[in-house]
Amino acid sequence: MRPPAAVLWDMDGTLVDTEPYWIETEYAMAAKYGGTWSEEHALNLVGNALLESGVYIREHMGIDRTPEQIVDELLDGVVERVRREVPWRPGGRELLADLRAHDVPCALVTMSWMRFVEPILEHLPEGTFDTVVTGDRVEFGKPHPEPYLKAAADLGVEAGDCLAIEDSNTGAKSAEAAGCVVLCVPNHVPILDGRRRVFAGTLAGLTTADLAGFVSGR
Incomplete structure (x- = not known):
């Protein structure tokens, strides 16, 4: 896979x-x-x-x-x-490091604005994200597909070949509309089932191989 x-x-x-x-x-x-x-x-x-x-x-x-x-x-x-204090979610930084070790490009796709994102990026190794798409860089925010389409275009890949990771139904709609497989990790709000959605209770313990399995299954 x-x-x-x-x-x-x-x-x-x-x-x-x-x-x-x-x-x-x-x-x-x-x-x-x-x-x-x-x-x-x-x-x-x-x-x-x-x-x-x-x-x-x-x-x-x-x-x-x-x-x-x-x-x-x-x-x-x-x-x-x-x-x-940066309130990290379990497993996120570890999965990012594993993806980097396997040369898988990563993008940050958030509706927050850059001045909020910058103090978080300061706590991550340089180059963790190959591109950052923020709400002040797009005309249409989530649930419109533009943020995810822009991220894929920045990376030079097709959105349909990408995996998105989301915690909300609004974000999952955006990624799914762009053509991504969506790994849904619900947090504060529920996420509905969808044709290109897979679910996990946490990112803790997940690896690049696990993400490959999610994509191949869709």
Whole structure:
């Protein structure tokens, strides 16, 4: 079994468990501006493009801030938390190292913006990701296929020959629409079954050979 042509990684909830940081920051914003918020609203944002989340927060939190202002303040709060501690998900860094050892290209495909991604990349070996696609580099965010199509194009491979790793249904839709096989590792929100989706409870213990098996089975 051959490994995938490339592995395309989601970040939030997949490589790092930053969703609690986002939720804490959302609640802090609601308290600051006299808005209302709930866990249900917070989970509805998982995997979404940031400006779409800003629109949602403005409407459902009921605060007088533009989507752009909301996103900037969210990023300030989450970056501050990440700089204090990066909450790695089990097995992610080990699997990245194994893929590098087998010369499998990797891309990071996240709807977060680059200024949030940079302090996380600083904690990984240089060259861990061959390309990084962020929400501020694409016109259409997940669940649109553009982010994964762009990552594959950056690497010079076909998206249909790649494996994507995702933790949300929104992200899985994006990768599947691009043609990827999707390894779904649910975290904070459920992921529906799909024709090109395979599931694992954790990345811990997975190897390049395991990913080859997922791709060959699809």
